Amino acid sequence: MKQFAYLVPRSLDEAISFHEAHGDRAKYVAGGTDVLVKIKEGKILPDYLISLKHILGQDRPLLNQETGELYIGSFVTHRMIEKSAIVRIHYPILHDAIRNIGSVQIRNVATIGGNLVNAVPSADGAIPLITLDATANIQGPKGERSVDLARFFLGPGLCDLERSEILIEIVVPPLLLRTGSAYIKFGRREAMELPMLGVGVLLSLGESSVTCVKARICLGVAAPTPIRALEAEAFLVGKPIDGGTLEKAGKIAAKESRVRDSIRGVAWYRREMVGVLVKRMGLKCMERIKKLAQ
Amino acid sequence: MGKMISFALNGNKMAVEVKDHWTLLHLLREELGLLGTKEGCGSGECGACTVIVDGMAVNSCLFPGLEIAEKDVVTIEGLTSPDGTLHPLQKSFVENGGIQCGYCTPGMIMSAKALLDESPNATEEEIKHSLAGNICRCTGYVQIIDSIKSISEGGVEEVHVVAWKNKEKDE
Ligand SMILES: Cc1cc2nc3c(=O)[nH]c(=O)nc-3n(C[C@H](O)[C@H](O)[C@H](O)COP(=O)(O)OP(=O)(O)OC[C@H]3O[C@@H](n4cnc5c(N)ncnc54)[C@H](O)[C@@H]3O)c2cc1C
Ligand code: FES
Ligand code: FES
Numbered sequence: 001m002k003q004f005a006y007l008v009p010r011s012l013d014e015a016i017s018f019h020e021a022h023g024d025r026a027k028y029v030a031g032g033t034d035v036l037v038k039i040k041e042g043k044i045l046p047d048y049l050i051s052l053k054h055i056l057g058q059d060r061p062l063l064n065q066e067t068g069e070l071y072i073g074s075f076v077t078h079r080m081i082e083k084s085a086i087v088r089i090h091y092p093i094l095h096d097a098i099r100n101i102g103s104v105q106i107r108n109v110a111t112i113g114g115n116l117v118n119a120v121p122s123a124d125g126a127i128p129l130i131t132l133d134a135t136a137n138i139q140g141p142k143g144e145r146s147v148d149l150a151r152f153f154l155g156p157g158l159c160d161l162e163r164s165e166i167l168i169e170i171v172v173p174p175l176l177l178r179t180g181s182a183y184i185k186f187g188r189r190e191a192m193e194l195p196m197l198g199v200g201v202l203l204s205l206g207e208s209s210v211t212c213v214k215a216r217i218c219l220g221v222a223a224p225t226p227i228r229a230l231e232a233e234a235f236l237v238g239k240p241i242d243g244g245t246l247e248k249a250g251k252i253a254a255k256e257s258r259v260r261d262s263i264r265g266v267a268w269y270r271r272e273m274v275g276v277l278v279k280r281m282g283l284k285c286m287e288r289i290k291k292l293a294q
Numbered sequence: 295m296g297k298m299i300s301f302a303l304n305g306n307k308m309a310v311e312v313k314d315h316w317t318l319l320h321l322l323r324e325e326l327g328l329l330g331t332k333e334g335c336g337s338g339e340c341g342a343c344t345v346i347v348d349g350m351a352v353n354s355c356l357f358p359g360l361e362i363a364e365k366d367v368v369t370i371e372g373l374t375s376p377d378g379t380l381h382p383l384q385k386s387f388v389e390n391g392g393i394q395c396g397y398c399t400p401g402m403i404m405s406a407k408a409l410l411d412e413s414p415n416a417t418e419e420e421i422k423h424s425l426a427g428n429i430c431r432c433t434g435y436v437q438i439i440d441s442i443k444s445i446s447e448g449g450v451e452e453v454h455v456v457a458w459k460n461k462e463k464d465e
Binding site for chain 1: 295313314315317336337338339341344350351352353356357358360361405408409423424426427428
């Protein structure tokens with residue numbers, strides 16, 4: 001394996017200054033489940049790995065009781081999110097997605113930040129967080145900035161990070177009352193598989209618990225980046241939610257998807273499945289809203 | 295480049311020089327001569343290299359060697375008592391036919407141990423979820439799951455599987 005120096009900064013500023021000093025010869029590493037595989041395969045050849053593991057403060061999901069915002073530090077491992085009771089109860093869409101990323105061994109070390117920065121079209125962490133309207137906080141040589149996660153992904157393997165910038169945390173805005181959310185990673189196997197499709201749906205209902213006041217539909221592996229099915233979302237708002245409306249929304253979302261033929265599945269089948277899964281996840285949202293009300 | 299680090303290996307404190315680019319798997323097998331931990335894929339897919347670091351099952355093939363500084367590492371060698379008595383999980387694998395060629399076994403047992411340390415009465419569902427990252431090409435998994443179930447359904451007191459506490463707790 002390629003030799004490299006392993007640097008262990010203790011603060012964000014130190015990490016950023018290390019990266020600036022070494023430029024393209026350096027690579028940040030968090031869990032390393034992507035970086036180390038790529039180094040072993042010879043796909044990247046960094047001279048310096050800058051570990052983000054020893055920077056404190058960005059290390060667990062935290063609900064701000066006053067604002068209702070959920071903060072997820074970038075260096076939080078998938079396993080910590082999987083085990084978080086707050087996430088399981090209030091953000092089930094994130095729990096659905098995270099618990100099926102890789103294996104326990106992978107989730108014990110892999111981070112949510114690494115998952116997002118990887119920016120692969122199949123990143124299971126991205127879809128639920130976009131569905132939840134999350135923003136990404138970023139720190140770099142020029143200071144801090146925020147970007148909507150929906151705009152963070154620019155292409156396969158490409159995200160909105162300037163050189164030396166670090167994704168530091170994800171912020172999920174407060175949920176409306178009567179909100180349900182669900183994600184499905186659809187593939188040929190139950191585990192250890194990248195999805196053929198990832199579908200996230202969030203629905204919020206009005207006081208009558210019938211009419212939709214907010215809808216989010218986000219698709220993974222359906223385009224070069226995660227995408228929202230904006231027309232299908234707009235179609236649902238103001239309508240009573242039942243199997244029929246969800247089926248129509250699914251058909252619209254299928255049209256909006258830009259699926260391709262690939263080794264993991266052919267385009268026509270994927271498109272068909274977008275419709276099926278949007279409906280299925282919509283029904284699951286409804287089930288979850290009912291359960292919360294009880 | 296290398297750095298001196300100290301860590302606990304199977305309960306023994308030690309200090310070693312670790313080169314920056316070594317994986318934990320390399321350190322264990324090539325430098326320390328502990329050959330129980332296996333390399334299958336070398337890329338996180340198969341689980342043959344699973345060891346326990348601070349209570350958590352990890353793929354040692356993707357774990358930077360320097361990251362074990364000040365941590366507890368347990369490998370399959372750490373389960374057998376100095377007098378040769380097998381750990382209950384090892385015994386159960388032997389008795390239930392959970393081993394054929396044996397290549398996956400150290401990884402399987404370490405994954406199972408991390409699970410049972412955390413939830414001693416794990417259900418079949420939990421066992422399957424926790425072993426998803428361990429591939430076996432021989433047994434068909436049924437005997438492996440049986441081997442673990444016979445411990446998780448057998449009660450904790452007799453078998454003393456709770457050795458390492460997981461650091462991170464749910465809030
Ligand atoms: C066997 C296996 C199975 C997998 N299964 C899945 C799966 O089911 N679903 C899925 O989505 N992914 C999967 N992955 C991919 C990968 O493990 C995850 O995307 C993981 O979350 C990456 O996190 P990490 O901390 O290990 O990233 P690292 O490898 O440490 O880093 C990934 C990239 O992000 C950069 N980086 C990391 N953190 C930051 C940060 N905070 N700021 C700026 N840059 C940063 C690194 O420089 C690198 O380019 C799998 C990987 C393996 C090996
Ligand atoms: S050798 Fe590490 S997972 Fe296969
Ligand atoms: S016993 Fe041969 S791989 Fe599992």
